[in-house]
Amino acid sequence: YGYNDMFFLRGGYTFAPEQAFADSYIHGFTGGAGINYSFESISVKVDYAYRYNRFFDGNHVFGLTLGF
Numbered sequence: 001y002g003y004n005d006m007f008f009l010r011g012g013y014t015f016a017p018e019q020a021f022a023d024s025y026i027h028g029f030t031g032g033a034g035i036n037y038s039f040e041s042i043s044v045k046v047d048y049a050y051r052y053n054r055f056f057d058g059n060h061v062f063g064l065t066l067g068f
Helices: 019-024
Strands: 007-013 027-039 042-053 059-067
Antiparallel strands (some): 007 027, 027 042
């Protein structure tokens, strides 16, 4: 979902289509958010994402993009 081309929310879910393959899927819920801000000749994007993992703690990913 995006609002005003500035704020963004993302989400998803991975599931096993058949019970026989359920053990091979290690991810489930994913979600994230981002901000896209521009001022004068500089643009800044900040992103965050989370992905569930069955064998480890959840994966957190941060991103920062600067444009000139």
